[in-house]
């Protein structure tokens with residue numbers, strides 16, 4: 004229980020927070036502490052790379068944990084995603100690697116429009132499209148992409164860790180190619 | 184001392200914030216005008232370090248008597264006060280270098296505080312000017328409402344963080360001094376790397392973990408400790424969010440409670456009114472800034488936060 008308490012504390016929310024509150028706050032804090040706005044840059048050394056990485060990691064952890072709480076999942080049930088039938092489950096289990104293309108495949112199998120994802124997650128359709136097309140330049144920092152992927156994966160009830168584990172190395176490789 | 188404060192009728196507001204030119208004097212004089220127009224007997228105290236200039240905001244020439252007369256000739260504060268031309272509003276002017284000056288010793292400082300607190304008024308608004316001189320910090324800490332002003336610009340924000348940290352550190356030291364624990368804070372901070380202390384917040388957590396006594400002292404002394412934040416010269420809707428962000432950063436990194444009381448827009452009319460020797464709050468009916476200042480004043484009186492519009496939080500990076 005103490006753990007939940009810490010998660011809520013980190014997001015500066017109370018236990019009454021809805022899934023939407025959690026998602027909005029997570030997104031806001033992630034943008035704030037992951038970005039380099041003047042408010043953050045003015046902190047200088049006070050906010051070291053190490054401290055930042057640690058904070059962002061804890062944010063992700065809190066977000067994922069709170070999202071998985073059964074009482075919050077009542078709200079998830081209202082998402083427009085159809086129940087996964089066995090066929091589909093099987094098909095998803097066969098996916099070797101969650102690339103942009105395979106994410107798109109999942110979405111098309113489930114007959115979901117990008118706009119529908121936007122309606123729930125408020126992630127702009129062009130970002131969703133860029134994830135599927137692997138247009139990596141659209142994501143100036145990994146933290147943004149990461150939070151979008153978590154939401155994308157959750158929307159389709161995919162295994163978040165697997166999606167992150169497959170997709171992010173592709174992003175990193177793509178970005179370092181672009182840099183060199 | 185806390186008991187005396189709660190029994191007192193007069194409410195003292197102090198406005199600081201580190202950097203010069205962020206609109207402290209403009210906002211202090213405007214809020215004072217606002218309160219005076221509501222019928223509260225208000226006194227403005229210009230305690231700016233080398234740049235006492237509040238008289239300009241009322242089209243007055245620099246008053247002849249100042250805090251120097253109070254310190255050197257023992258002239259009572261009430262006699263130094265001049266009328267501003269606005270009902271219920273008087274002005275006490277500082278002198279060049281008054282609070283900055285090393286020549287003001289502890290006893291004099293205490294005397295000034297006592298006399299300010301004894302002034303016959305409903306509201307006393309103190310314009311502290313720039314900087315983090317110890318006298319400035321101590322005056323700030325004596326106020327019932329501690330207010331910082333900044334603008335959405337990186338140096339101003341850096342200075343504001345510095346100011347807030349200095350205030351907080353000074354407050355901690357004074358608390359611990361009162362309980363004879365003062366060396367503890369300093370020693371812990373000096374050895375911060377050894378204790379893995381990376382911020383003021385870490386320092387406090389470290390001290391609290393160390394002893395139940397410190398924990399309870401802290402709870403008692405700091406429970407009402409709140410800094411009010413005003414963001415001036417806002418030019419875009421996105422700027423409004425800066426105040427909200429600053430509030431969070433202060434809570435997260437310094438462990439300090441901050442209320443974002445509101446923002447004021449950038450408006451060239453401000454400068455025009457000052458140059459025309461017109462009081463902004465009286466002569467300007469068109470500027471959004473007038474309404475914004477009224478709201479901020481109300482928020483500070485009632486200690487309510489500015490309601491940042493929801494849609495601003497959703498500002499994702501494009």
Ligand SMILES: Nc1ncnc2c1ncn2[C@@H]1O[C@H](COP(=O)(O)OP(=O)(O)O)[C@@H](O)[C@H]1O
Pocket residue numbers: 202203204205206207208209210312415416417447448449450451452453454457472
């Ligand atoms: N909201 C505003 N819009 C436009 N100009 C402003 C605003 N606030 C302050 N100013 C201008 O900025 C200058 C500095 O303001 P001042 O109150 O003297 O700052 P400080 O007391 O913090 O040094 C003044 O010339 C004032 O007219």
Ligand SMILES: [Mg+2]
Pocket residue numbers: 204207208209231234236310312
């Ligand atoms: Mg000034």
